[in-house]
Amino acid sequence: MSKQNIFLIMLLFSIVMGCKKEANHVVESTSNKKGLKSKKVVYQVFTRLFGNTNTTNKPWGTIEENGVGKFNDFTDKALHEIKDLGVTHIWYTGVPHHGVITDYTKYGISNDDPDVVKGRAGSPYAVKDYYNVNPDLAENPEHRLREFKALIKRSHNAGLKVIIDIVPNHVARNYQSLTNPKGVENFGATDDKTVVYHVNNNFYYNTNKAFKVPKWEHGYSPLGDETHPLEDGEFDEVPAKWTGNGSRLSQPQMNDWYETVKINYGVSPEGRKDFDTLPKGFENKDYKKHFKFWQDKTVPNSWTKFKDIALYWIDMGVDGFRYDMAEMVPVEFWSFMNSAIKMKNSNAFLLAEVYNPALYRDYIHIGKMDYLYDKVQLYDTIKSVMQGKGKTDHIPQILDDLKDIEHQMLHFLENHDEQRIASPGFAGSAKKGKPAMVVSATISTSPTMIYFGQEVGEDGSEDAGFGKPSRTSIFDYIGVPAHQRWMNNKQFDGGQLTDEEKALRDFYKRLLNFTINSSALAGKYQDIHLYNRKYTDGYNDKVLSFVRWSDDEQLIIVSNFDSEKSYEFELKIPEDIIKKWRLNETNYKVEDQLYNQFSTHLIIKDDHASINIKLKAMESFILKIQ
Structure with missing residues (x-):
């Protein structure tokens, strides 16, 4: 989901602190101390959009009108080309089954109400079933999980590690897993709905009050000017649950994360933590000690549910996770879950979305995260420089501020939440990303991430409907023009790229391959x-x-x-x-x-x-x- 204008005060802080100080420190890589010989490069791909060759691009278009990509579009050739770009890990965004508008009832999948789904295709961060995958992505929705397992295998055969999303802060308002493993209960199945809060309730409730869908303003609605038989301005939920972004209103506002509900991790409405906390000094202990600490502790029910979900995917062959809005979940939970993951796979890649610099070290050392987004310091500062507003003088101070955790601060210039470099709202030209990309990819030992289409200069100008131009939509069915030219009718050879686009991709390929081979x-x-x-x-x-x-x-x-x-x-x-x-x-x-x-x-x-x-x-x- 789009998080805009987050922690701007932190950006101002980094700029002010960066103006005067002359940094002459030496940072020795954490990875070097561990014997790591190369950097990691993550290729984030929006799975639904990658293989879509349809160029209709009708705003609010249906799946039949605008088309959709499939797991099977990631052919051996496509994965080889991604690997050859200089990539070590591929993050398949939007894999877990989230709410969609398309009718899949003939496959035993319940319909989703458009009043609590964003766009025609739905938000990937409103997960409906954590034990299955998005039916849109399968050639045969009945065998969708089988098709994803095959994709994991193809990715591994290509030499790529696989990352998917887990969204622990919230789930879809209509969460209903139809494929739970034996003995696994749905979220909220045994909640006491007569109380606002109980430590083992999965949700928070407004007792005796019914949920109401948001009041849409300025002629806006979830499907724009389009209609749907199930869109009636109502959704049956009694009692009303708190919304994912923390809104306690029974009728959330249209800009709230109204399609989701907040998960209760044993934190009372007053902020009391009804679980054990880690003793002082545990920030210096390894994941094995953290795992042992939790073995004789009673933890809230939601903790166990999400741990089991993560281990389910690890057992399937997934190599790591990107955690959405991780800072909205208690850091103690991350110690509990991440240590359990590491006991299964010590090399699991654990990346978290944390935007508050004051929390970075807690989520790394206590929460046992491998990597965090370096957004509000490096990304925001580089973006300002690219736009001609900021000064490079501010960048060395950022490295100085983060020198003890520089290896854990993943660098990026694009992702699904941010504007495309080539969009007028960002830099207006993909070429302006070249010096920034060199700096971002080489200034530290941290992983580098790029977003599919970035390497060919996609500008995000498509009017998809719910998604706003300048960001490639994550809520609607849409084609991605520059990326489609690279796909070249699924030949994945760049056959339709312009000379300028070919040169840009060549630059990314040269740079990324150098970074993963440079000691x-x-x-x-x-x-x-x-x-x-x-x-x-x-x-x-x-x-x-x-x-x-x-x-x-x-x-x-x-x-x-x-x-x-x-x-x-x-x-x-x-x-x-x-x-x-x-x-x-x-x-x-x-x-x-x-x-x-x-x-x-x-x-x-x-x-x-x-x-x-x-x-x-x-x-x-x-x-x-x-």
């Missing part, structure tokens, strides 16, 4: 930007530079974010870096690793080191010392 990018980091801002003529706040190194590789990375101007300057390398790299007073050849078409020399004399740099607009160099 320096799993090694150490040091800023040289603020040093050059102080001592180098012609070097300004549209340029960013830093160094990365390991025992066998030294890199100097410099990017120009200016979309119009070229810059030439003598990039200075501080004396302490020369000493750490054990370089002598001589000339060292340095060569660009992106296109292998630029080389120059690092000149060291009298403890001074410099490189003559000529950067075109939006150009970047990853310079390796030979």
